[in-house]
Ligand SMILES: Cc1ncc(C[n+]2csc(CCOP(=O)(O)OP(=O)(O)O)c2C)c(N)n1
């Protein structure tokens with residue numbers, strides 16, 4: 001019998017704690033597949049965020065450092081600068097990366113740190129129970145924006161990929177989405193390219209992944225993917241915003 | 248090697264390099280930016296890494312990342328910057344990684360001032376971060392001692408897998424003195440493969456460097472493990488110096504760092520005039536020399552203590568804890584970045600002596 005589909009070698013054989021329909025699991029798998037395909041499991045160090053994915057190291061079978069909230073790009077900088085032979089990536093939610101860690105991500109990108117950032121944009125704070133994130137869409141209801149995000153009160157959602165793409169320092173900045181198999185395949189390509197740029201010592205890379213949080217969106221998994229497609233894709237266009245080859 | 252006349256900040260930077268530190272992350276703040284400036288020149292010369300971070304928050308989390316790979320790494324800052332670093336410090340203690348931190352204390356609170364101070368004593372000894380957190384805290388009184396403390400801080404941090412802080416006030420960092428780097432033996436970094444994030448290389452199970460323990464019993468066990476390390480520090484690492492504490496000493500001044508230099512000169516002078524005074528100088532602020540001070544307090548000849556600090560009174564709480572109600576503990580301090588003059592100290596000590604009955 002030929003095995004055509006199995007768990008990536010870089011993942012432990014264990015169920016995750018994620019809610020049904022949560023795309024964190026999908027994103028983990030894509031990263032693990034890429035690590036397997038590039039044969040870098042033995043020299044990869046991940047940096048976990050503070051958020052639902054803080055326990056990512058329970059699923060990924062590589063060395064891991066658990067950073068403080070939003071500072072993963074700084075800790076990854078410390079790891080990569082002290083051990084340039086390692087492959088270093090962070091995995092961060094939108095509260096972690098775009099709110100409390102906004103300075104750390106901007107400056108890591110601007111220094112051109114040779115790290116890879118996997119950025120899960122689910123437009124909400126998952127772990128703490130569905131509060132508003134800097135990425136929450138206008139009008140979107142959360143536990144701290146019960147009447148919907150009011151842009152006059154709190155401003156518009158931050159488009160991190162676009163923001164980082166304005167930096168002069170070379171980088172690979174992509175936005176993909178996890179709402180259907182086609183886009184998941186595209187997301188994997190982007191993640192792989194991001195790791196390749198790191199292996200080549202070329203550039204900082206960030207792959208933003210539009211993701212679902214059915215639990216805190218108050219939806220079924222199917223409704224959540226539909227909502228992502230119908231609402232997030234418009235505000236957060238997919239694409240490659242910048243490559244190291246630009247200019 | 249012959250002694251070398253150096254500026255404090257440069258001697259501290261050079262000591263780190265001599266100790267085998269090749270990684271420094273920091274953010275400028277007076278009065279210690281010269282440490283960063285020196286290392287920005289020196290690190291590339293020795294194949295090391297100097298990186299100016301976007302903030303102390305980032306610098307300390309870079310420190311954490313580098314430390315998590317078992318790399319010898321240092322940062323330095325001054326009071327307001329140390330407050331920002333407290334987050335990473337707590338994670339580092341929780342995750343059990345070694346690193347060295349220099350705090351050139353300046354006056355506070357808030358932006359305070361830029362002149363020398365000792366007003367971060369509480370923070371350094373009791374509150375380097377949230378949770379049950381302790382750093383070994385070394386308080387040098389001279390440049391030579393700063394060099395020695397920096398050089399021994401790395402192996403100490405590695406021994407306990409816990410950060411070590413050197414609290415040098417702004418004066419120590421800014422002054423010039425002659426130093427000898429060869430006094431301290433350098434050590435090789437220990438093998439870190441059993442815990443550090445260095446890539447499994449296919450040779451071992453993966454390593455996790457983390458501070459999260461969601462299971463309360465697991466966290467309790469972790470806290471107790473850290474406590475056992477603190478107990479070991481308290482058992483093995485207490486350092487202090489006694490100056491002219493003799494059979495007839497009535498008043499024991501307690502002072503550390505720059506203040507202790509002034510107090511030492513006054514104590515020597517008063518002794519010369521026949522006054523029964525002595526100086527107790529804590530070298531480690533944590534662990535504190537409770538036991539030794541308590542022993543001294545039990546002597547019949549000793550009538551009282553006096554904590555002399557550049558703060559409104561912080562170490563005095565530890566002195567009192569040591570002495571308890573056996574003997575009175577007086578206080579003299581200057582604040583705002585003002586170093587007490589020998590005259591100030593002399594007057595205060597003579598007054599205290601008089602209170603104790605001459
Ligand atoms: C310094 C600090 N502030 C706040 C928190 C509480 N907290 C934990 S996770 C989180 C937000 C997580 O949201 P996000 O990054 O979007 O990740 P998700 O859970 O949605 O995957 C917050 C605010 C914390 N742990 N530390």
Ligand code: SF4
Nearest residue numbers: 018019022052126213
């Ligand atoms: S709360 Fe949201 S982000 Fe967190 S696991 Fe559940 S669905 Fe996923």
